[in-house]
Amino acid sequence: MFDAVPENPYPDGSRADEAPVPHALLAPVLGLLGTWRGRGRGEYPTLAEDFTYAQEVTFSHDGRPFLRYEARAWLLGADDAPLRPSARESGWWRLQPDGRVEALITQPTGIAEVLVGRADGGTVDLATHEVARTPTAKEVDATRRRYTLADDTLTYVHDLAAVGQVLQHHLRAELRRDKE
Numbered sequence: 001m002f003d004a005v006p007e008n009p010y011p012d013g014s015r016a017d018e019a020p021v022p023h024a025l026l027a028p029v030l031g032l033l034g035t036w037r038g039r040g041r042g043e044y045p046t047l048a049e050d051f052t053y054a055q056e057v058t059f060s061h062d063g064r065p066f067l068r069y070e071a072r073a074w075l076l077g078a079d080d081a082p083l084r085p086s087a088r089e090s091g092w093w094r095l096q097p098d099g100r101v102e103a104l105i106t107q108p109t110g111i112a113e114v115l116v117g118r119a120d121g122g123t124v125d126l127a128t129h130e131v132a133r134t135p136t137a138k139e140v141d142a143t144r145r146r147y148t149l150a151d152d153t154l155t156y157v158h159d160l161a162a163v164g165q166v167l168q169h170h171l172r173a174e175l176r177r178d179k180e
């Protein structure tokens with residue numbers, strides 16, 4: 001007989017002032033907790049045109065010293081109307097006692113990134129440590145992601161080294177925290 005288990009007693013939290021109590025090592029990234037939405041622009045030398053996108057990003061935690069990270073983007077047309085789903089990724093940001101961050105991020109395009117960097121004073125700067133690719137994934141060699149939190153706006157720039165190109169600008173976006 002199947003012995004049913006009640007609902008998970010350890011749900012994620014996405015607010016610093018609610019349960020679960022955030023782990024002390026999350027201090028440099030507490031401002032990121034929650035769901036963020038906004039618009040960005042992207043480009044790459046191999047692409048015929050620049051593009052505009054909207055994105056929703058969520059950071060949450062379960063009381064341990066790592067963030068759960070999830071991001072979904074969709075392309076926008078000239079009139080701001082949604083065109084199609086675009087990049088999505090999810091992963092874990094592991095906070096270390098000295099402010100170092102180790103991140104693991106996977107994408108449905110067959111890319112798994114391990115990044116290392118630092119979090120302090122409202123900024124997080126992550127750069128590729130290793131990239132693993134499924135056999136059919138595009139050739140992605142490295143990324144660098146810099147997040148800045150100021151005046152309730154989360155801004156990030158994302159550089160990409162892929163398909164034979166050196167590390168250079170791919171994305172920039174500004175996100176605002178979801179009000180509820």
Ligand code: HEM
Binds near residue numbers: 073140
């Ligand atoms: C907000 C997140 C992102 C958005 C909106 C975005 C958008 C795009 C778009 C619109 C293209 C053109 C091809 C297409 O129409 O799908 C593209 C190409 C590409 N993107 Fe991104 N991207 C994002 C994040 C990423 C990330 C995280 C990576 C790698 C880790 C990445 C790597 C690439 C690569 C390798 C190409 C193909 C370039 C080529 O083959 O010429 N992108 N991206």
